[in-house]
Amino acid sequence: xxxxxxxxxxxxxxxxxxxxxxxRRERRIRAHRSAERVFERPGFLETLRERLALLDGVGxxxxxxxxxxIYGNGVVEALETKVAGLLGHEAAAFFPSGxxxxxxxxxxxxxxxxxxVVALHPLAHPVLHERDAxxxxxxxxxxxxxxxxxxxxxxEVRGLDEPFGALMLELPLRDAGFVLPSWEELTxxxxxxxxxxxxxxxxxxxxxxxxxHFGRPLDEIAGLADSVYVSFxxxxxxxxxxxxxxxxxxxxxxxxxxxxYGGQIFQQFPTVLSALAGLERELPRLPEYVxxxxxxxxxxxxxxxxxxxxxxRIHPERPHTHDFQVWLPYDVDxxxxxxxxxxxxxxxxxxxxxxxxxxxxxxxxxxxVRAQALEWTxxxxxxxVAEFVARLSP
Numbered sequence: 377x378x379x380x381x382x383x384x385x386x387x388x389x390x391x392x393x394x395x396x397x398x399x400r401r402e403r404r405i406r407a408h409r410s411a412e413r414v415f416e417r418p419g420f421l422e423t424l425r426e427r428l429a430l431l432d433g434v435g436x437x438x439x440x441x442x443x444x445x446i447y448g449n450g451v452v453e454a455l456e457t458k459v460a461g462l463l464g465h466e467a468a469a470f471f472p473s474g475x476x477x478x479x480x481x482x483x484x485x486x487x488x489x490x491x492x493v494v495a496l497h498p499l500a501h502p503v504l505h506e507r508d509a510x511x512x513x514x515x516x517x518x519x520x521x522x523x524x525x526x527x528x529x530x531x532e533v534r535g536l537d538e539p540f541g542a543l544m545l546e547l548p549l550r551d552a553g554f555v556l557p558s559w560e561e562l563t564x565x566x567x568x569x570x571x572x573x574x575x576x577x578x579x580x581x582x583x584x585x586x587x588x589h590f591g592r593p594l595d596e597i598a599g600l601a602d603s604v605y606v607s608f609x610x611x612x613x614x615x616x617x618x619x620x621x622x623x624x625x626x627x628x629x630x631x632x633x634x635x636x637y638g639g640q641i642f643q644q645f646p647t648v649l650s651a652l653a654g655l656e657r658e659l660p661r662l663p664e665y666v667x668x669x670x671x672x673x674x675x676x677x678x679x680x681x682x683x684x685x686x687x688x689r690i691h692p693e694r695p696h697t698h699d700f701q702v703w704l705p706y707d708v709d710x711x712x713x714x715x716x717x718x719x720x721x722x723x724x725x726x727x728x729x730x731x732x733x734x735x736x737x738x739x740x741x742x743x744x745v746r747a748q749a750l751e752w753t754x755x756x757x758x759x760x761v762a763e764f765v766a767r768l769s770p
Contacts, residue, residue, distance in 0.1 A: 394713045401730070402714055407719030408728045413760075415672070415728070416746035417756065419613060443732075444645050448631070455648050456619065458655065462529050463604055464595030464622035469630050470648065472639050474581055474618040475506050477605045478738075479514045481635040482542055483622050484498045485575050485603070486516060495521050497528060499551040500544065500575040501579060510718030527557040530564035534571065543569040547586060547603075554582070554742075556696040556735050564688075566600050578604040581618075583612045584659055586645070586657060588666040589696045602626075603662030608647070611662060611698075615647045665698035668752075671743035673700055675741075675754035679761030691740075698745040706768060708732065708739045714767035715741075718760075726760045 391399070403464040406622065407537055408414060409421055419427055426539035434440070445452045452470050460468040480500075485545045486492040494510065498520045502510050521528040521536060545565065547556040557565065569576045578601040580586075582745045583594070589609055590597055598604045601765035603622035608614035620630055634640060680688035689703040704711055727741050734740045752760075 403716050412726040414725050415749040418743045434649045434653050436545050437656045446704045451648050459619045463598035463621045467627035468619045468621040469627050471618045477618045477620045480602050480630045483514045484629045485542045489541035493517050493540040494542050495540040495546040500546045516762040525552040530568040533568040542575050551751045553691040553701045554697050554699045556589050575602040577643045580604045581607040585697045586660040602664045608651035612658040614654045632712040665745050669695045669698040675757035679758035683762045683765035701740050703740040710769050711739045717767050718764050
């Protein structure tokens with residue numbers, strides 16, 4: 377009887393992988409919310425009351441005594457006009473999501489070029505994160521330009537072995553490590569697509585923060601493309617939403633398709649006001665975040681080396697934006713537990729995002745640098761990295 381009881385005490389609960397990941401995510405979120413020191417505080421982790429505070433003082437960016445919007449007028453049109461000016465395009469249309477905005481844009485271009493083929497990277501958002509919406513909903517046919525985890529080259533665009541109506545470039549390419557081409561490479565790729573009588577569309581969900589890397593103003597960068605989409609929550613901190621910018625005739629057609637796709641929402645003023653607030657408050661700060669991300673990345677590299685980690689990679693080595701990847705030679709379970717424990721035990725959370733497998737015994741995560749990170753010195757980062765490494769299991 378005693379042996380049976382002892383065996384029962386030693387029994388380890390079997391938890392399915394999905395449940396284990398769910399519990400880990402819940403712990404990570406709790407650790408992030410309670411941590412005193414982080415690199416960012418994502419809006420989606422805040423309470424509703426905290427999120428509503430984003431609209432405090434929004435009367436400074438839009439007259440709140442104006443009549444509210446109905447089906448895309450009023451404040452929505454004001455945002456569209458502002459975005460078109462920022463991006464150097466003739467007109468812009470607000471969309472409830474980037475998925476819808478890009479499908480509509482490329483569907484419109486397909487009708488104009490007579491070719492439904494969209495050349496893009498296999499790591500691009502429509503390929504990985506939209507459940508084949510291009511083909512299932514919009515009748516588009518994606519083809520890969522390159523399989524390398526980098527931006528495509530002009531030679532690859534010129535050498536594509538079938539005609540295509542549009543080239544879509546995700547700038548930066550998030551799933552390859554938030555990577556951007558050089559300015560010269562970008563202009564050459566655009567020229568190569570135009571040589572093939574194709575239009576160029578920028579998936580610019582995070583284009584806002586690319587000015588430091590390119591050394592060019594936003595309107596000059598976006599102006600290279602025939603159309604461009606931008607997000608209002610990924611970098612400027614709005615509640616959601618997106619915009620598509622391009623020629624007036626394209627945008628007029630896009631608004632018709634927006635209606636057909638269910639994007640003609642009755643009222644959108646909370647989301648639109650949050651976007652206007654983000655463009656006013658966060659957009660001017662993005663270059664500072666990019667510059668500090670490079671300080672943090674270098675301090676992490678030095679911190680891992682000093683802590684005796686046999687191999688660590690910061691990718692890109694010099695971040696192109698204020699986001700980058702960290703690769704470590706450990707199993708996902710090991711690094712995930714170390715990251716969460718550090719937050720729980722010290723109130724400092726260096727790695728607040730999920731770790732994913734990059735290969736056997738190799739894990740990676742994403743680091744996002746925002747306003748909270750500006751308080752960190754290089755020495756602070758090195759010390760926090762050392763504390764994290766100390767929690768890694770043998």
